[in-house]
Structure formats: C-alpha cells, structure tokens
Amino acid sequence: MPQTLPIGAVLTAQELAERLADTATQALIDEARLSPKPGLVDSRSSGAHQDLTLDLMVRSARSLTPTFYALALHSWQRPADIALRQEVGRLGRTGEARMMAATGGVNTHRGAIWAMGLLVSAVAMQPENLMPQHIAQRAAKIAKLPDAFSPKKFSKGAHAVQRYQVPGAREEAQSGFPHIIDCALPQLHHSRTRGASESEAQVDALLAVMTRLSDTCVLSRGGLPALEAMHQGAQAVLDAGGLQTRAGKQRLRHLEQQMLADNASPGGAADLLAATLFLDRVSVPD
Numbered sequence: 178m179p180q181t182l183p184i185g186a187v188l189t190a191q192e193l194a195e196r197l198a199d200t201a202t203q204a205l206i207d208e209a210r211l212s213p214k215p216g217l218v219d220s221r222s223s224g225a226h227q228d229l230t231l232d233l234m235v236r237s238a239r240s241l242t243p244t245f246y247a248l249a250l251h252s253w254q255r256p257a258d259i260a261l262r263q264e265v266g267r268l269g270r271t272g273e274a275r276m277m278a279a280t281g282g283v284n285t286h287r288g289a290i291w292a293m294g295l296l297v298s299a300v301a302m303q304p305e306n307l308m309p310q311h312i313a314q315r316a317a318k319i320a321k322l323p324d325a326f327s328p329k330k331f332s333k334g335a336h337a338v339q340r341y342q343v344p345g346a347r348e349e350a351q352s353g354f355p356h357i358i359d360c361a362l363p364q365l366h367h368s369r370t371r372g373a374s375e376s377e378a379q380v381d382a383l384l385a386v387m388t389r390l391s392d393t394c395v396l397s398r399g400g401l402p403a404l405e406a407m408h409q410g411a412q413a414v415l416d417a418g419g420l421q422t423r424a425g426k427q428r429l430r431h432l433e434q435q436m437l438a439d440n441a442s443p444g445g446a447a448d449l450l451a452a453t454l455f456l457d458r459v460s461v462p463d
C-alpha cells in the first residue's frame with residue numbers, strides 16, 4: 178500500500194525537502210516499473226522505444242533527487258511570484274541537464290521534471306495546505322507566470338500543440354493538472370475501493386489519463402489517428418471494469434498491440450501518473 182507522508186508544520190525546511198525529493202524520485206521509479214503499460218517502458222519491455230530501458234529510466238529518476246530537493250528548499254513558504262517562477266525555471270533546467278548527463282543525452286523525463294517539479298514546489302510553498310486540488314492550483318499559479326530566462330528553442334511538444342491546436346504539457350500545468358485531479362486520482366481511489374490490487378489500480382489510473390489527454394508524444398509519433406485509437410482503447414479497458422477483470426486485461430492487450438503498431442508511446446500520460454502517485458502520497462484527502 179502507498180505510504181502516507183506525515184508532513185506537518187513540525188518538519189524543518191530541510192526535512193520536508195528531503196522527504197519530498199525522496200517521494201518524488203520513488204514515484205518516478207514506481208511509474209517506470211509498473212506493468213503492463215501500453216507503449217511505455219515497464220518491467221517487461223521498452224514498449225515502443227528504441228533508446229529507452231528500465232535501467233535508464235531508474236538512473237534518470239535517481240539523478241533528479243537533488244533537483245527536487247532544491248526545488249522544495251527554495252519554494253519553502255514562498256508566494257507564487259516572478260522571483261519564485263524564475264528560480265523554479267532555473268532549477269528545472271539544471272534538472273534537465275542532470276537528466277541528460279545521466280542518460281547520455283536521451284530524453285527520459287523532461288515532462289516529468291516539469292510536472293513533478295511544479296508540484297514539489299507547490300507543496301513546499303504551503304506545507305500546511307495539502308489538499309490535492311489546492312496543491313495543483315498553487316502549481317498552476319507558478320506555471321502561468323512568465324519566465325524571462327526560458328530559452329526559445331524548438332520542441333516536439335510545442336510543435337504538436339501548434340499543429341493540432343491542442344493543450345500540451347504547459348497548458349496541463351497552467352490549468353491545474355485536470356487529468357490528475359479529475360481523472361487519475363479519482364480512478365486510483367475507485368479501483369482500490371473495488372478491490373483491485375495496488376498495481377492494477379495504478380494502471381487503471383494511467384488508463385484514465387489516456388482516455389482524454391492530448392499527449393504530444395503520441396501526436397508527434399502517430400498523429401491524430403494514434404491519439405484517437407489510444408483514447409478509445411483506454412476507455413474500452415475501463416468500460417470492461419479495468420485491469421481487475423479478465424475482459425479488461427484482454428482489451429489492454431489489444432490496446433497495447435494497437436499502440437505498438439502505431440509506434441505510439443504515452444510519455445505525457447506516464448509523467449502525469451508519476452505525479453499522481455506523488456500527490457497520493459503527500460496530500461490529505463479533500
């Protein structure tokens with residue numbers, strides 16, 4: 178069962194930062210190991226990826242602990258203002274550089290650094306207010322502020338957002354992580370309540386995100402047909418009762434075959450699942 182993090186006003190900034198950094202890192206590792214995940218790296222295979230392995234994902238996650246620690250420490254009891262936005266942006270870019278150094282230049286967790294980094298900051302800003310929706314709203318406030326030092330360079334995500342006129346990673350954060358708050362967390366709780374095992378409940382939470390997210394990784398690799406196939410396939414698994422049921426497992430195998438045929442990987446949904454696991458472990462219920 179997931180550990181509840183006993184965060185309280187009694188923790189020093191350093192103690193809180195250490196706990197948040199460890200919890201964020203573990204959430205990334207748990208996401209990477211979770212199986213079966215269609216198209217993604219998991220404990221069975223590298224999914225649709227040629228340049229990723231589970232070992233690389235775990236190494237990448239571990240390289241990010243100091244970044245999450247620094248984000249928490251610098252955000253401790255601070256308001257969401259331009260100064261904090263710039264600090265968070267600088268630390269996030271340092272994290273991206275650490276990740277690239279740890280993986281030999283492979284992008285394993287860029288989207289995760291963004292989502293998890295903002296949520297780690299948001300917890301540390303107000304550690305006495307730990308309702309998931311409130312944490313996500315604080316993260317959104319930082320994400321909406323401009324970062325004058327952000328380099329203007331090409332990204333596949335920004336290209337997909339423009340080409341398909343859909344929200345991407347930036348917009349997900351700016352709108353308060355609706356796919357975590359309205360899809361993944363409720364599904365996680367629902368599946369647990371229905372008696373699913375912890376890993377089945379986590380896969381169901383991933384699928385709940387995959388039913389609706391405009392995942393720019395899927396769009397970049399397979400365009401709109403691949404995205405629509407993912408939405409429908411993930412919904413079909415949940416309609417059959419999720420991973421807990423025989424029919425759900427069968428439909429998941431079908432979704433996986435479809436995604437591999439499309440060369441599609443829901444990297445954005447995976448990042449949001451990791452962020453969901455983090456929030457599930459540090460927040461208090463609404």
Ligand SMILES: CC(C)(COP(=O)(O)OP(=O)(O)OC[C@H]1O[C@@H](n2cnc3c(N)ncnc32)[C@H](O[C@H]2O[C@H](COP(=O)(O)OP(=O)(O)OP(=O)(O)O)[C@@H](O)[C@H]2O)[C@@H]1O)[C@@H](O)C(=O)NCCC(=O)NCCS
Binds near residue numbers: 294344347391397448
């Ligand atoms: C705001 C940034 C996230 C930059 O965003 P942008 O869209 O411009 O850039 P991308 O570099 O494309 O990164 C976006 C990543 O976000 C994930 N994602 C995709 N869709 C969504 C969505 N709808 N909602 C949320 N998250 C989403 C996804 O990350 C995962 O996929 C990565 C692998 O992607 P890619 O390199 O395309 O890989 P492949 O398909 O495998 O490539 P090939 O093999 O085909 O070559 C992986 O990293 C996952 O994490 C998107 O990739 C943000 O980065 C930013 O502005 N940062 C600046 C620093 C900052 O301000 N930080 C503050 C907080 S710490």
Ligand SMILES: Nc1ncnc2[nH]cnc12
Binds near residue numbers: 208216218219442
């Ligand atoms: N498990 C995973 N496989 C591929 N890309 C990812 N991005 C984040 N988690 C991932």
